[in-house]
Amino acid sequence: MHVLGLDRVIIATNDLTATSEPFEDLLGLSFGDLLEPTTSTDSGGQDVQNVISTAGIELVAPRGSDGELDRFLDEHGPGLYAVSLRVADLDAAVEELSQKGVETVGEYRANDFAEVFLHPRYFGGAMVILAEYDAPHPSETASLPRRRND
Numbered sequence: 001m002h003v004l005g006l007d008r009v010i011i012a013t014n015d016l017t018a019t020s021e022p023f024e025d026l027l028g029l030s031f032g033d034l035l036e037p038t039t040s041t042d043s044g045g046q047d048v049q050n051v052i053s054t055a056g057i058e059l060v061a062p063r064g065s066d067g068e069l070d071r072f073l074d075e076h077g078p079g080l081y082a083v084s085l086r087v088a089d090l091d092a093a094v095e096e097l098s099q100k101g102v103e104t105v106g107e108y109r110a111n112d113f114a115e116v117f118l119h120p121r122y123f124g125g126a127m128v129i130l131a132e133y134d135a136p137h138p139s140e141t142a143s144l145p146r147r148r149n150d
Helices: 017-029 068-076 090-099
Strands: 003-012 046-051 055-061 077-087 103-108 113-118 125-135
Touching: 003 068, 003 125, 017 046, 017 055, 055 068, 068 077, 090 103, 090 113, 090 125
Parallel strands: 003 055, 077 125
Antiparallel strands: 003 077, 046 055, 103 113, 113 125
């Protein structure tokens, strides 16, 4: 497997606005528009909404109240949820990990962007996501920074 580098860090929260404000006010980061996958399978089987910064910080919040992200927040509270790594060949990486017994728990594919979610039990409790894309990452194409009305 060829890991190209860190793709992004995902932080779970119940309130995107409250969580994004310190990143914006204290660190000067900007987040793009609110993203809401159209189906739960678009987000690895979860009903979520998220915002992404060009620095690679993604904030994710549940839209419902009965998904994996809700359970994570109930058990652990807001904080580090997942780390995404960019790989050269996602299908080959998944096959290699499958042969080593690593279980996937979801995937997301859209246009030239694909990612697979790996079960947290293999990585010290943190979900690891493997991502492959030829097009610019969604954080690079996020709309101009502006305040959201959540």
